[in-house]
Amino acid sequence: MTSAALPRPRAAMAFILVNGLLNAMGFGLVVPVLPRLVAELAGDGIAAAGGTYGALVASYAALLFLCAPLLGHLSDRFGRRPVILLALAAAIIDNVVAAVTGSLALLFVARAVAGACGANAAAAAAYIADVTPPDQRGRAYALAGAVFGLGFILGPALGGLLGEWGPRLPFWAAAGLTAGNFLYGWLVLPESLAPAERQPLRLAALNPLASLSGWHQSRLVRGMLGAFFCFAAGQSAIQATWVLFVGERLGWGSGEVGLSLATLGIGAILAQGVLAPRLIARLGEPGSLVLGLCFTILASLGFALVWQGWQVYALIALVLVAFVAGPAAQAIVSKAAGAGGQGRLQGAVSGVSSLASIVGPVGGAAVFAAFAGPPWDLPGAGFLLAALFTGLALACALWGLAGRR
Numbered sequence: 033m034t035s036a037a038l039p040r041p042r043a044a045m046a047f048i049l050v051n052g053l054l055n056a057m058g059f060g061l062v063v064p065v066l067p068r069l070v071a072e073l074a075g076d077g078i079a080a081a082g083g084t085y086g087a088l089v090a091s092y093a094a095l096l097f098l099c100a101p102l103l104g105h106l107s108d109r110f111g112r113r114p115v116i117l118l119a120l121a122a123a124i125i126d127n128v129v130a131a132v133t134g135s136l137a138l139l140f141v142a143r144a145v146a147g148a149c150g151a152n153a154a155a156a157a158a159y160i161a162d163v164t165p166p167d168q169r170g171r172a173y174a175l176a177g178a179v180f181g182l183g184f185i186l187g188p189a190l191g192g193l194l195g196e197w198g199p200r201l202p203f204w205a206a207a208g209l210t211a212g213n214f215l216y217g218w219l220v221l222p223e224s225l226a227p228a229e230r231q232p233l234r235l236a237a238l239n240p241l242a243s244l245s246g247w248h249q250s251r252l253v254r255g256m257l258g259a260f261f262c263f264a265a266g267q268s269a270i271q272a273t274w275v276l277f278v279g280e281r282l283g284w285g286s287g288e289v290g291l292s293l294a295t296l297g298i299g300a301i302l303a304q305g306v307l308a309p310r311l312i313a314r315l316g317e318p319g320s321l322v323l324g325l326c327f328t329i330l331a332s333l334g335f336a337l338v339w340q341g342w343q344v345y346a347l348i349a350l351v352l353v354a355f356v357a358g359p360a361a362q363a364i365v366s367k368a369a370g371a372g373g374q375g376r377l378q379g380a381v382s383g384v385s386s387l388a389s390i391v392g393p394v395g396g397a398a399v400f401a402a403f404a405g406p407p408w409d410l411p412g413a414g415f416l417l418a419a420l421f422t423g424l425a426l427a428c429a430l431w432g433l434a435g436r437r
Contacts (some may be wrong), residue, residue, distance in 0.1 A: 060187020093389030095147030100382030129396015178305030185297030194289020266421030268392030303355030320354025324357025
């Protein structure tokens with residue numbers, strides 16, 4: 033099959049799933065060691081480098097925000113394949129630079145480039161919509177989420193292990209995985225968007241907010257975009273402070289951090305590969321979304337108050353249901369656009385989520401710095417912030433769903 037040929041759904045989904053697995057592994061590899069690398073380059077301890085680490089995570093999200101709508105729109109014009117492959121090629125270079133740099137400023141540049149490369153998720157999500165009937169997209173996004181969860185089991189676990197030998201080795205491993213992913217895509221990835229369904233390229237797409245402008249007449253889309261923003265802000269606040277939190281409260285190192293993230297990945301697989309399809313079939317996508325958000329709030333409150341390691345793992349039971357929210361929300365918004373507009377709509381979702389991921393890490397790092405020490409001694413305050421943001425996401429989702437036609 034040539035790159036211009038339309039793919040068979042199963043073959044196309046197989047690539048997207050493998051692509052998601054390797055992407056998640058490449059990202060997850062560096063998570064356990066990135067705070068250590070920041071501390072090494074800054075010359076401070078991990079706790080003292082918390083603000084710098086939060087800014088580094090925010091820089092990643094900022095470039096993701098700037099590039100996701102643009103890449104989504106470019107995939108509507110030129111096809112999904114070239115956008116995905118270009119982003120993978122750039123990601124290889126980014127990981128190599130991060131592995132060798134001795135400069136904190138250059139690390140910021142490398143992570144910003146990584147954010148731009150991560151924007152290919154919009155094209156991948158649109159690819160799923162291209163090859164999947166509307167009534168099967170909830171299942172497809174759940175399956176993609178489960179595979180991502182598998183990557184997030186293998187990646188952080190391997191990254192934690194490699195991190196014991198130094199904080200730079202996981203970046204070399206991530207570069208190797210991404211190179212394999214690029215080669216696989218170059219050889220086998222077919223194009224999913226027929227030429228007749230492609231959209232003209234508009235200069236307005238250079239504006240990162242351009243993909244949001246066309247949805248003001250849809251209350252459903254506005255509500256869901258608001259929910260994506262609030263949810264992503266809360267989750268990114270947790271992600272930016274997780275390593276800091278478990279190190280301060282529980283005394284965990286990179287190996288234990290990798291194990292905890294791997295366990296969460298197992299939860300993601302069980303939730304999105306097994307639980308989500310059944311809940312969506314029984315409750316519908318809106319009901320599953322509401323249930324998932326409610327359990328996210330409960331899990332966030334629980335994590336904020338843990339004081340022993342076993343409690344972290346006990347709370348995974350709540351996280352299982354919380355993970356259902358993602359595929360349910362993706363399925364809802366995917367039905368709001370025609371075949372030719374999937375890239376733009378998925379770019380809008382990635383854009384607002386990335387914008388929130390600029391706010392979340394900065395807010396999470398600030399809350400951690402303010403509450404981790406005396407007199408509060410509450411390093412899990414970022415989870416309380418996440419619970420607040422998730423409550424706002426629930427309100428936005430309910431408002432949008434109430435206006436469905």
